[in-house]
Amino acid sequence: MISLTNYLVVSAILFCIGLYIVLVKRNAIQILIGIEMMLNAAILNLVAFGKFDRHNNGGQMFALFAIVLAAATTAVALAIVLNVYRRYKTIDPDKVDQLKD
Amino acid sequence: MSAANILFYIMSFIALASAGYVAVSKNLVRSVFIFFVTLFALAGLYVLALADFVAVTQIVVYVGGILVLILFAFMLSGRETLNVLQHPDRSVWKITNLPALLIVALLFIVLINVILKTDADHLGWISDSIKTKNYITNSGDMTGNIGVNLMTRYLLPFEIISILLMMALVGAAHLSRKESVE
Numbered sequence: 608m609i610s611l612t613n614y615l616v617v618s619a620i621l622f623c624i625g626l627y628i629v630l631v632k633r634n635a636i637q638i639l640i641g642i643e644m645m646l647n648a649a650i651l652n653l654v655a656f657g658k659f660d661r662h663n664n665g666g667q668m669f670a671l672f673a674i675v676l677a678a679a680t681t682a683v684a685l686a687i688v689l690n691v692y693r694r695y696k697t698i699d700p701d702k703v704d705q706l707k708d
Numbered sequence: 709m710s711a712a713n714i715l716f717y718i719m720s721f722i723a724l725a726s727a728g729y730v731a732v733s734k735n736l737v738r739s740v741f742i743f744f745v746t747l748f749a750l751a752g753l754y755v756l757a758l759a760d761f762v763a764v765t766q767i768v769v770y771v772g773g774i775l776v777l778i779l780f781a782f783m784l785s786g787r788e789t790l791n792v793l794q795h796p797d798r799s800v801w802k803i804t805n806l807p808a809l810l811i812v813a814l815l816f817i818v819l820i821n822v823i824l825k826t827d828a829d830h831l832g833w834i835s836d837s838i839k840t841k842n843y844i845t846n847s848g849d850m851t852g853n854i855g856v857n858l859m860t861r862y863l864l865p866f867e868i869i870s871i872l873l874m875m876a877l878v879g880a881a882h883l884s885r886k887e888s889v890e
Contacts, residue, residue: 647750
Protein backbone atom coordinates (compact mmCIF):
# COMPACT_ATOMS: atom_id res chain seq x y z
CA MET A 608 0.00 0.00 0.00
CA ILE A 609 1.44 3.35 -1.07
CA SER A 610 1.69 5.91 1.69
CA LEU A 611 -0.45 9.01 1.37
CA THR A 612 2.55 11.20 2.11
CA ASN A 613 4.13 10.06 -1.16
CA TYR A 614 1.15 11.29 -3.13
CA LEU A 615 1.17 14.58 -1.24
CA VAL A 616 4.86 15.17 -1.94
CA VAL A 617 4.52 14.38 -5.65
CA SER A 618 1.53 16.71 -5.84
CA ALA A 619 3.41 19.48 -4.03
CA ILE A 620 6.34 19.24 -6.46
CA LEU A 621 3.98 19.25 -9.43
CA PHE A 622 2.17 22.30 -8.05
CA CYS A 623 5.45 24.15 -7.62
CA ILE A 624 6.55 23.35 -11.17
CA GLY A 625 3.19 24.63 -12.44
CA LEU A 626 3.55 27.82 -10.44
CA TYR A 627 7.06 28.31 -11.83
CA ILE A 628 5.74 27.94 -15.38
CA VAL A 629 2.98 30.48 -14.71
CA LEU A 630 5.46 32.98 -13.28
CA VAL A 631 8.23 32.65 -15.82
CA LYS A 632 6.79 31.94 -19.26
CA ARG A 633 6.07 34.79 -21.66
CA ASN A 634 3.45 32.99 -23.69
CA ALA A 635 -0.23 32.77 -22.82
CA ILE A 636 -0.54 29.19 -23.99
CA GLN A 637 2.36 28.04 -21.84
CA ILE A 638 0.88 29.86 -18.86
CA LEU A 639 -2.31 27.92 -19.52
CA ILE A 640 -0.29 24.70 -19.45
CA GLY A 641 1.11 25.73 -16.07
CA ILE A 642 -2.39 26.29 -14.73
CA GLU A 643 -3.44 22.87 -15.99
CA MET A 644 -0.47 21.37 -14.18
CA MET A 645 -1.50 23.00 -10.91
CA LEU A 646 -5.05 21.73 -11.38
CA ASN A 647 -3.69 18.25 -11.97
CA ALA A 648 -1.73 18.43 -8.72
CA ALA A 649 -4.96 19.22 -6.89
CA ILE A 650 -6.77 16.38 -8.64
CA LEU A 651 -4.01 13.98 -7.62
CA ASN A 652 -4.62 14.89 -3.99
CA LEU A 653 -8.38 14.41 -4.36
CA VAL A 654 -7.87 10.99 -5.89
CA ALA A 655 -5.31 9.91 -3.30
CA PHE A 656 -7.62 10.78 -0.41
CA GLY A 657 -10.67 9.43 -2.26
CA LYS A 658 -9.26 5.95 -1.78
CA PHE A 659 -10.52 6.03 1.79
CA ASP A 660 -14.15 6.82 0.93
CA ARG A 661 -15.61 3.67 -0.54
CA HIS A 662 -19.32 4.30 -0.04
CA ASN A 663 -19.66 7.92 -1.13
CA ASN A 664 -16.71 8.23 -3.52
CA GLY A 665 -16.30 11.87 -2.53
CA GLY A 666 -12.72 12.32 -3.71
CA GLN A 667 -13.07 10.59 -7.05
CA MET A 668 -16.34 12.35 -7.78
CA PHE A 669 -14.93 15.79 -7.20
CA ALA A 670 -11.83 14.85 -9.17
CA LEU A 671 -14.18 14.19 -12.09
CA PHE A 672 -15.90 17.53 -11.54
CA ALA A 673 -12.52 19.27 -11.43
CA ILE A 674 -11.51 17.65 -14.73
CA VAL A 675 -14.72 18.88 -16.38
CA LEU A 676 -14.16 22.36 -14.94
CA ALA A 677 -10.62 22.36 -16.33
CA ALA A 678 -12.00 21.52 -19.76
CA ALA A 679 -14.47 24.42 -19.57
CA THR A 680 -11.78 26.86 -18.43
CA THR A 681 -9.42 25.81 -21.19
CA ALA A 682 -12.04 26.31 -23.89
CA VAL A 683 -12.85 29.84 -22.72
CA ALA A 684 -9.19 30.74 -22.13
CA LEU A 685 -8.15 29.61 -25.58
CA ALA A 686 -10.97 31.59 -27.17
CA ILE A 687 -9.71 34.65 -25.28
CA VAL A 688 -6.14 33.95 -26.39
CA LEU A 689 -7.23 33.78 -30.02
CA ASN A 690 -9.07 37.09 -29.65
CA VAL A 691 -6.06 38.73 -28.04
CA TYR A 692 -3.86 37.46 -30.84
CA ARG A 693 -6.24 38.83 -33.45
CA ARG A 694 -6.22 42.27 -31.84
CA TYR A 695 -2.64 42.70 -30.65
CA LYS A 696 -0.77 40.29 -32.94
CA THR A 697 1.00 38.87 -29.90
CA ILE A 698 0.14 36.57 -27.02
CA ASP A 699 2.82 37.78 -24.65
CA PRO A 700 0.86 38.87 -21.55
CA ASP A 701 3.51 41.51 -20.76
CA LYS A 702 2.82 43.30 -24.04
CA VAL A 703 -0.96 43.26 -23.75
CA ASP A 704 -1.26 46.33 -21.55
CA GLN A 705 -4.04 48.46 -23.01
CA LEU A 706 -7.53 48.48 -21.61
CA LYS A 707 -9.15 50.56 -24.37
CA ASP A 708 -9.36 49.61 -28.04
CA MET B 709 8.92 -2.89 -1.27
CA SER B 710 5.99 -4.09 -3.31
CA ALA B 711 5.46 -3.85 -7.04
CA ALA B 712 2.93 -1.05 -6.53
CA ASN B 713 5.53 1.05 -4.77
CA ILE B 714 8.08 0.54 -7.54
CA LEU B 715 5.47 1.42 -10.17
CA PHE B 716 4.53 4.48 -8.13
CA TYR B 717 8.11 5.70 -8.07
CA ILE B 718 8.56 5.10 -11.79
CA MET B 719 5.32 6.89 -12.65
CA SER B 720 5.97 9.84 -10.39
CA PHE B 721 9.50 10.16 -11.74
CA ILE B 722 8.18 10.25 -15.31
CA ALA B 723 5.52 12.79 -14.37
CA LEU B 724 7.88 15.10 -12.50
CA ALA B 725 10.71 14.84 -15.02
CA SER B 726 8.44 15.64 -17.96
CA ALA B 727 6.85 18.50 -16.00
CA GLY B 728 10.32 19.86 -15.30
CA TYR B 729 11.16 19.57 -18.97
CA VAL B 730 8.03 21.57 -19.82
CA ALA B 731 9.23 24.22 -17.40
CA VAL B 732 12.77 24.57 -18.72
CA SER B 733 12.28 23.80 -22.41
CA LYS B 734 12.92 26.56 -24.90
CA ASN B 735 11.05 24.80 -27.67
CA LEU B 736 7.34 25.57 -27.40
CA VAL B 737 6.00 22.79 -29.58
CA ARG B 738 8.14 20.24 -27.82
CA SER B 739 6.96 21.41 -24.41
CA VAL B 740 3.31 21.01 -25.47
CA PHE B 741 3.97 17.47 -26.62
CA ILE B 742 5.94 16.58 -23.49
CA PHE B 743 2.92 17.74 -21.51
CA PHE B 744 1.13 14.71 -23.03
CA VAL B 745 3.65 12.50 -21.22
CA THR B 746 2.98 14.26 -17.91
CA LEU B 747 -0.76 13.71 -18.26
CA PHE B 748 -0.34 10.03 -19.14
CA ALA B 749 1.96 9.47 -16.16
CA LEU B 750 -0.57 11.21 -13.92
CA ALA B 751 -3.27 8.88 -15.24
CA GLY B 752 -0.99 6.02 -14.21
CA LEU B 753 -0.74 7.50 -10.73
CA TYR B 754 -4.53 7.66 -10.54
CA VAL B 755 -4.70 3.97 -11.43
CA LEU B 756 -2.25 3.24 -8.62
CA ALA B 757 -4.57 5.16 -6.27
CA LEU B 758 -7.30 2.71 -7.39
CA ALA B 759 -9.26 5.37 -9.26
CA ASP B 760 -9.42 3.73 -12.66
CA PHE B 761 -12.49 5.62 -13.85
CA VAL B 762 -10.85 8.97 -13.08
CA ALA B 763 -7.74 7.81 -14.92
CA VAL B 764 -9.70 6.96 -18.07
CA THR B 765 -11.56 10.27 -17.83
CA GLN B 766 -8.23 12.03 -17.48
CA ILE B 767 -6.96 10.44 -20.69
CA VAL B 768 -10.19 11.08 -22.61
CA VAL B 769 -10.75 14.66 -21.49
CA TYR B 770 -7.22 15.97 -21.04
CA VAL B 771 -5.30 14.19 -23.74
CA GLY B 772 -8.19 13.91 -26.17
CA GLY B 773 -9.78 17.27 -25.53
CA ILE B 774 -7.68 19.87 -23.83
CA LEU B 775 -4.36 19.16 -25.50
CA VAL B 776 -5.90 19.03 -28.95
CA LEU B 777 -7.53 22.37 -28.16
CA ILE B 778 -4.18 23.79 -27.05
CA LEU B 779 -2.54 22.57 -30.25
CA PHE B 780 -5.32 24.20 -32.29
CA ALA B 781 -4.85 27.55 -30.56
CA PHE B 782 -1.13 27.15 -31.02
CA MET B 783 -1.39 26.68 -34.74
CA LEU B 784 -4.10 29.32 -35.21
CA SER B 785 -2.08 32.00 -33.45
CA GLY B 786 0.56 31.53 -36.08
CA ARG B 787 4.17 32.53 -36.37
CA GLU B 788 4.25 34.94 -33.45
CA THR B 789 4.21 32.20 -30.84
CA LEU B 790 6.95 30.35 -32.65
CA ASN B 791 9.11 33.46 -32.86
CA VAL B 792 10.06 32.99 -29.24
CA LEU B 793 12.19 30.12 -30.49
CA GLN B 794 14.59 32.54 -32.07
CA HIS B 795 15.53 34.25 -28.82
CA PRO B 796 18.70 32.57 -27.62
CA ASP B 797 18.81 33.97 -24.08
CA ARG B 798 15.96 32.02 -22.51
CA SER B 799 17.86 29.83 -20.09
CA VAL B 800 16.53 28.90 -16.66
CA TRP B 801 19.27 30.63 -14.74
CA LYS B 802 18.61 34.10 -16.09
CA ILE B 803 18.52 36.84 -13.49
CA THR B 804 14.90 37.75 -14.27
CA ASN B 805 13.83 34.25 -13.34
CA LEU B 806 15.33 34.56 -9.89
CA PRO B 807 12.24 35.99 -8.09
CA ALA B 808 10.07 33.24 -9.54
CA LEU B 809 12.56 30.58 -8.43
CA LEU B 810 12.66 32.13 -4.98
CA ILE B 811 8.89 32.21 -4.58
CA VAL B 812 8.54 28.65 -5.81
CA ALA B 813 11.29 27.38 -3.52
CA LEU B 814 9.77 29.08 -0.49
CA LEU B 815 6.30 27.77 -1.30
CA PHE B 816 7.78 24.30 -1.72
CA ILE B 817 9.46 24.45 1.68
CA VAL B 818 6.19 25.53 3.29
CA LEU B 819 4.22 22.79 1.54
CA ILE B 820 6.70 20.06 2.47
CA ASN B 821 6.68 21.23 6.10
CA VAL B 822 2.89 21.15 6.21
CA ILE B 823 2.78 17.70 4.60
CA LEU B 824 5.35 16.21 6.95
CA LYS B 825 3.65 17.70 9.99
CA THR B 826 0.20 16.51 8.90
CA ASP B 827 1.19 12.83 8.80
CA ALA B 828 -1.69 12.05 6.46
CA ASP B 829 -1.65 8.28 7.02
CA HIS B 830 -2.76 8.62 10.63
CA LEU B 831 -5.46 11.27 10.32
CA GLY B 832 -8.60 10.59 12.32
CA TRP B 833 -11.04 9.90 9.54
CA ILE B 834 -8.54 7.78 7.63
CA SER B 835 -7.99 5.55 10.66
CA ASP B 836 -11.77 5.31 11.02
CA SER B 837 -12.19 4.36 7.39
CA ILE B 838 -9.55 1.63 7.70
CA LYS B 839 -11.22 0.35 10.86
CA THR B 840 -14.65 0.19 9.27
CA LYS B 841 -13.27 -1.27 6.02
CA ASN B 842 -14.45 1.81 4.12
CA TYR B 843 -11.43 1.98 1.81
CA ILE B 844 -11.27 0.94 -1.82
CA THR B 845 -9.68 -2.40 -2.60
CA ASN B 846 -8.59 -3.49 -6.04
CA SER B 847 -11.69 -5.58 -6.70
CA GLY B 848 -12.63 -3.52 -9.75
CA ASP B 849 -16.29 -2.78 -8.99
CA MET B 850 -15.90 0.92 -8.31
CA THR B 851 -17.19 2.26 -11.63
CA GLY B 852 -20.73 1.04 -10.94
CA ASN B 853 -20.60 2.64 -7.52
CA ILE B 854 -19.48 5.93 -9.09
CA GLY B 855 -22.40 5.80 -11.51
CA VAL B 856 -24.94 5.17 -8.75
CA ASN B 857 -23.47 7.94 -6.60
CA LEU B 858 -23.44 10.36 -9.52
CA MET B 859 -27.19 9.94 -10.03
CA THR B 860 -28.17 9.98 -6.36
CA ARG B 861 -25.88 11.67 -3.90
CA TYR B 862 -24.08 14.03 -6.26
CA LEU B 863 -26.98 14.80 -8.60
CA LEU B 864 -27.07 18.55 -7.88
CA PRO B 865 -23.36 19.24 -8.56
CA PHE B 866 -23.61 17.01 -11.63
CA GLU B 867 -26.45 19.05 -13.11
CA ILE B 868 -24.86 22.35 -12.16
CA ILE B 869 -21.60 21.38 -13.78
CA SER B 870 -23.34 20.23 -16.95
CA ILE B 871 -25.08 23.61 -17.26
CA LEU B 872 -21.79 25.37 -16.54
CA LEU B 873 -20.02 23.34 -19.20
CA MET B 874 -22.68 24.20 -21.76
CA MET B 875 -22.47 27.89 -20.88
CA ALA B 876 -18.69 27.83 -21.12
CA LEU B 877 -18.72 26.13 -24.52
CA VAL B 878 -21.35 28.49 -25.93
CA GLY B 879 -19.35 31.41 -24.54
CA ALA B 880 -16.15 30.11 -26.08
CA ALA B 881 -17.82 29.72 -29.46
CA HIS B 882 -19.21 33.24 -29.16
CA LEU B 883 -15.85 34.71 -28.19
CA SER B 884 -13.88 33.09 -30.98
CA ARG B 885 -16.20 33.92 -33.87
CA LYS B 886 -15.12 36.26 -36.62
CA GLU B 887 -16.27 39.81 -36.11
CA SER B 888 -18.38 40.96 -39.06
CA VAL B 889 -18.10 44.72 -38.47
CA GLU B 890 -14.81 46.33 -37.59
